[in-house]
Amino acid sequence: MPNTIRDHRVAVLAMGVLTGIVTLFADDKQPVPYPDGFRSWRHVKSLVVGPDHETFAKRGGIHHYYANETAVAGYRAGSFPDGSVVVDEAVFTKDGEGRARGITFEGERRFLDVMVKDSRRYASTGGWGYEHFDRSETTGQLSASDQGACSACHSKSPTDHVFSRLRP
Amino acid sequence: MPNTIRDHRVAVLAMGVLTGIVTLFADDKQPVPYPDGFRSWRHVKSLVVGPDHETFAKRGGIHHYYANETAVAGYRAGSFPDGSVVVDEAVFTKDGEGRARGITFEGERRFLDVMVKDSRRYASTGGWGYEHFDRSETTGQLSASDQGACSACHSKSPTDHVFSRLRP
Numbered sequence: 001m002p003n004t005i006r007d008h009r010v011a012v013l014a015m016g017v018l019t020g021i022v023t024l025f026a027d028d029k030q031p032v033p034y035p036d037g038f039r040s041w042r043h044v045k046s047l048v049v050g051p052d053h054e055t056f057a058k059r060g061g062i063h064h065y066y067a068n069e070t071a072v073a074g075y076r077a078g079s080f081p082d083g084s085v086v087v088d089e090a091v092f093t094k095d096g097e098g099r100a101r102g103i104t105f106e107g108e109r110r111f112l113d114v115m116v117k118d119s120r121r122y123a124s125t126g127g128w129g130y131e132h133f134d135r136s137e138t139t140g141q142l143s144a145s146d147q148g149a150c151s152a153c154h155s156k157s158p159t160d161h162v163f164s165r166l167r168p
Numbered sequence: 169m170p171n172t173i174r175d176h177r178v179a180v181l182a183m184g185v186l187t188g189i190v191t192l193f194a195d196d197k198q199p200v201p202y203p204d205g206f207r208s209w210r211h212v213k214s215l216v217v218g219p220d221h222e223t224f225a226k227r228g229g230i231h232h233y234y235a236n237e238t239a240v241a242g243y244r245a246g247s248f249p250d251g252s253v254v255v256d257e258a259v260f261t262k263d264g265e266g267r268a269r270g271i272t273f274e275g276e277r278r279f280l281d282v283m284v285k286d287s288r289r290y291a292s293t294g295g296w297g298y299e300h301f302d303r304s305e306t307t308g309q310l311s312a313s314d315q316g317a318c319s320a321c322h323s324k325s326p327t328d329h330v331f332s333r334l335r336p
Contacts, residue, residue, distance in 0.1 A: 039210075039211070039335075039336070040210055042207075042208055043207070043211035043232065043234075045274060046214060046230060046232065046274060047271055047272060047273050047274065048216060048230070048271065048272040049270070049271055050270045050271065050272060051270065052269060052270030053264075053268075053269065053270025053271050054267075054270070056270065062214060062216070064211065064214065066211075091335075096221075099222075100221075101220060101221065102217065102218045102219065102220030102221025102222070102224065103215055103216065103217055103218065103221050104215060104216040104218060105215050106213060106214060106215065106335060167207075167259075167274060168207070
């Protein structure tokens with residue numbers, strides 16, 4: 001093999017590796033896994049985002065918060081151990097008809113917002129990783145920049161970045 | 169002791185026992201226990217009873233349905249084993265203010281409606297016992313007649329007296 005071709009291949013390989021490294025540092029996103037089985041976790045609380053709220057277009061619907069066992073201990077302690085996972089599940093609503101008029105029912109899932117505590121992995125975002133799963137997707141959509149925005153707001157909570165409280 | 173006094177005591181005792189038996193048959197209510205720890209059970213589904221619904225005065229608010237493990241198996245099978253317990257927890261609502269305007273939050277508990285499967289104990293009401301616990305009370309309020317009314321309506325369900333479905 002002539003040297004020119006081999007050199008070319010080495011150069012292409014090196015460029016690929018460099019591109020990968022640059023990409024890694026440019027978007028140092030730490031993936032947050034899909035919360036398998038969260039529907040059997042502890043139901044923390046719920047709320048309804050109605051048409052009069054400024055976030056209705058993106059977040060309107062019934063929101064249920066679920067916590068795994070580690071996070072339940074965190075709610076009680078006021079500080080969350082590594083391994084805590086809190087899920088905000090938003091579902092679209094359906095208006096009842098006929099005799100059910102006036103009742104708001106749950107419809108399809110709108111999204112899952114997930115936060116996972118891992119002090120080392122997510123050190124750059126206050127020890128919590130954030131992700132958004134649209135509809136029934138199991139692959140997250142947030143960029144590192146989006147995750148930073150989640151963290152900036154959640155850092156305002158006096159209880160370890162978590163706003164919700166465990167309803168008795 | 170003169171015979172007259174002893175006879176009188178026996179008569180009073182006998183009347184007491186008879187009164188008890190008559191009361192037992194007149195109101196053959198089978199108590200349904202308070203569902204301790206239901207808030208850590210599986211969250212089945214939710215709905216909101218709003219001001220436009222005919223039951224709003226008595227049942228308005230956010231309703232959460234919870235099921236113990238036995239009942240979760242029942243939802244999946246379409247028929248509920250003895251020991252199944254389903255809870256309808258109603259909570260009052262609070263309207264958000266300021267930046268939270270348009271959000272409906274959960275308030276105090278309004279009541280618990282509970283149904284328990286025990287084919288023998290509740291044979292007269294289709295195998296299910298029914299109870300209503302007001303606010304944070306742990307003593308039920310339904311008469312045998314009330315329980316019969318619950319049963320009459322629930323017997324219309326095609327799935328073993330249970331109307332709710334397990335949301336995925």
